[in-house]
Amino acid sequence: MSGHHPSAAIAERVRHIESLLERHGVIAPGEVDRRIDDLLAGGTPLNGARIVARAWTDPAFRERLLTDANSAIRELALSMGGGASELRLKVVANTAEEHHVVVCTLCSCYPTALLGPSPSWYKSDAYRARVVRDPRGILAEFGVDLPADVRITVWDASAESRYMVLPRRPEGTDGLDEAELAALVTRTGLIGTALV
Amino acid sequence: MSRINDIGGMVGFSAVVVEPDEPPFHADWEAHLHALNALLIRQGVYNRDEFRDAIERMPPAEYLAASYYERWFAAVSTLLVEKGVLTPDEVAGGQDATAQRGPADE
Amino acid sequence: MSESFSPGDRVRTRTLDPAGHTRLPRYARGAVGEIVERAGDHPLAEDRARGLPGEPQPVYHVRFRAGDLFGSGDHAVTVELWQDYLEPLGTAAR
Numbered sequence A: 001m002s003g004h005h006p007s008a009a010i011a012e013r014v015r016h017i018e019s020l021l022e023r024h025g026v027i028a029p030g031e032v033d034r035r036i037d038d039l040l041a042g043g044t045p046l047n048g049a050r051i052v053a054r055a056w057t058d059p060a061f062r063e064r065l066l067t068d069a070n071s072a073i074r075e076l077a078l079s080m081g082g083g084a085s086e087l088r089l090k091v092v093a094n095t096a097e098e099h100h101v102v103v104c105t106l107c108s109c110y111p112t113a114l115l116g117p118s119p120s121w122y123k124s125d126a127y128r129a130r131v132v133r134d135p136r137g138i139l140a141e142f143g144v145d146l147p148a149d150v151r152i153t154v155w156d157a158s159a160e161s162r163y164m165v166l167p168r169r170p171e172g173t174d175g176l177d178e179a180e181l182a183a184l185v186t187r188t189g190l191i192g193t194a195l196v
Numbered sequence B: 001m002s003r004i005n006d007i008g009g010m011v012g013f014s015a016v017v018v019e020p021d022e023p024p025f026h027a028d029w030e031a032h033l034h035a036l037n038a039l040l041i042r043q044g045v046y047n048r049d050e051f052r053d054a055i056e057r058m059p060p061a062e063y064l065a066a067s068y069y070e071r072w073f074a075a076v077s078t079l080l081v082e083k084g085v086l087t088p089d090e091v092a093g094g095q096d097a098t099a100q101r102g103p104a105d106e
Numbered sequence C: 001m002s003e004s005f006s007p008g009d010r011v012r013t014r015t016l017d018p019a020g021h022t023r024l025p026r027y028a029r030g031a032v033g034e035i036v037e038r039a040g041d042h043p044l045a046e047d048r049a050r051g052l053p054g055e056p057q058p059v060y061h062v063r064f065r066a067g068d069l070f071g072s073g074d075h076a077v078t079v080e081l082w083q084d085y086l087e088p089l090g091t092a093a094r
Helices: A007-023 A031-041 A045-057 A059-067 A069-074 A125-130 A135-141 A178-182 A187-191 B028-042 B048-056 B060-065 B068-082 B088-092 C045-049 C066-070
Strands: A088-093 A098-103 A151-156 A161-166 C009-013 C032-043 C056-065 C076-082 C086-091
Touching: A007 B028, A007 B068, A007 B088, A031 B028, A045 A059, A045 A069, A045 A161, A045 A178, A045 A187, A059 A069, A059 A088, A059 A161, A069 A088, A088 A098, A088 A151, A088 C032, A098 A135, A098 A161, A125 A135, A135 A151, A161 A187, B028 B048, B028 B068, B048 B068, B048 C045, B068 B088, C032 C045, C032 C076, C056 C066, C066 C076
Parallel strands: A088 A161, A098 A151, A151 C076
Antiparallel strands: C009 C032, C009 C086, C032 C056, C056 C076
């Protein structure tokens, strides 16, 4: 994605703008570096995996999560950013009858504060253009082949909510504890282009 | 009329390419730009909708040719000038000594 | 502002093609869908993109059948839309 343009030139220009903004006092020296550290230390798919594992083992938590995800994830000491920047989280649950897939067709909205930066494919023009029209085709590219009678719902993050899919608990996982269950969950599963 | 970002449902795009074990950022400048943009929004230099609007105003061919963070760079540059934070020359310049860059560098 | 919608209400989306920023995707314009759930109240993105404060108004998850959007497909697409984008069509039979 980033290799086909003169990356060195753009890197230099970003550096230049950053130093000008520091010189003009728009940003404090070192503030960008601190923000990057926060960014990398904050959201991660592991947060999503913990939420999913809790929902798989605690039906009451699952209900709360599907009704008001922002409140429910606070029980796990997680948040969508908190304060004025807190966005609404909407969790949609896969079932035997219905499978959910998330996209942002207009830009790249994603629960970054909770799950970290989204993968490049999620932000790609191809995914954004195609998944609303042909989710089964996209799922097939990801190796997901759902029975024909499973309804698919695509959620377009076109406004203020951010979405996370609650995958179905895999068969044969009865003996696993919450941490072992969380280890099964992938970022792709939280978007809905994988089963888990 | 509809802008180039509004591509949901358009046909003709290729298969979705997945990069295994993808890092959060592919280059330092992407991380810096991401953080810089978040700070500028937090400080009210511009808001998220103005940022999206600036990406959407990219000429369609440039939008489609640009990588994700190249789009961000275009928008941040546009807004810093429009909001009067930096001059066009400042935004266009690399090092101070090479402030004038030709189209070949774009 | 008009009455707010409730889950199950059928709505038609605006067909207007604005020159500037909008969060009503082209593929969902002029389409009939069903209100799923209210998703809070927020100023219209169109206003904020112009630097205007804007009055908060309801935002909804609106469910569309793919066939109604693209002429084919057996899936559904749920789009999150501001009340200004929607006009009432009465309550769904189901």
